[in-house]
Amino acid sequence: MFHFKELDALVDIVKEGLRFDGVVVSTPDFNPGFLHTMQYLQQLLTLKMFIIVEETGTQGIPVQIPSNHIYFGRYERHGFQDELFSRLRCWFDEGLSKDTPCSRRSKGIALNLHSKSLKVGETVIELTCKEFELLDLLLECQGQYIPTEQILHHLWDSYTSPEIVRQYVYKLRHKIETTAGRSDVILFRRGIGYSVSL
Incomplete structure (x- = not known):
């Protein structure tokens, strides 16, 4: 490169x-x-x-x-570098081999790793790279609640406020609810963290 x-x-x-x-x-x-x-x-x-x-x-x-x-x-x-690096990671990931699974799934939802989109029922939702990375992390660890600090460590740098995680979760929930009518895809437990519904 x-x-x-x-x-x-x-x-x-x-x-x-x-x-x-x-x-x-x-x-x-x-x-x-x-x-x-x-x-x-x-x-x-x-x-x-x-x-x-x-x-x-x-x-x-x-x-x-x-x-x-x-x-x-x-x-x-503000936010330029975070979004740029997310897009570059998505760009690199397009070199995935044909043997790599094309999606992560939970009950009623599927995250497509190639098109970077979310399918809820029969509805396909386009995601930004950072939204995709957040859902990918939650689905990779489905069944577990991931603390905000751990999400922050994986997807942003140590100088970013935890508020950015809450903002992205809010955007994702809003996008999924307004597009597919589901408000229960991303779960939150105070003091524990975030998860996806099973």
Whole structure:
């Protein structure tokens, strides 16, 4: 895995014959010149790419996003790094082998590890990467209540407030209830932690 701030440098390296599986590209400005260079690069070599963009400057030119893995945002924005790292982990996980189970299941729900979505009954709910990671952890340990501090340790860094866990649980519960009509998927016991219904 390589990280490049200059896409032209990547083009030069590819021309020299170096081959690799995936590239993370960081650019401060998603503009027509950037698009042209990327299109040229894709003609040279099929690459798995993740693009991090600070701003869009297209000067009125319609933009066709060249990748499903693109994240717009400023590095200094609150929560940017957490969401970025979550998306990158999801991106890496797409290399799962065919032998890897495609879902985690509990009573009436299934978390798809490939599409990063939740199926409740017959309803499919799209998840953000961090929502997916939270549910994945709860389902991996289903039957157990996981303390807030343990969730925080697994999914965030030690400097993040435990309040972030409560916020994500609230968002998930709201999303599941409004989309699928279930309010009992994520359980909470004060002083013990969170779990999923069995």
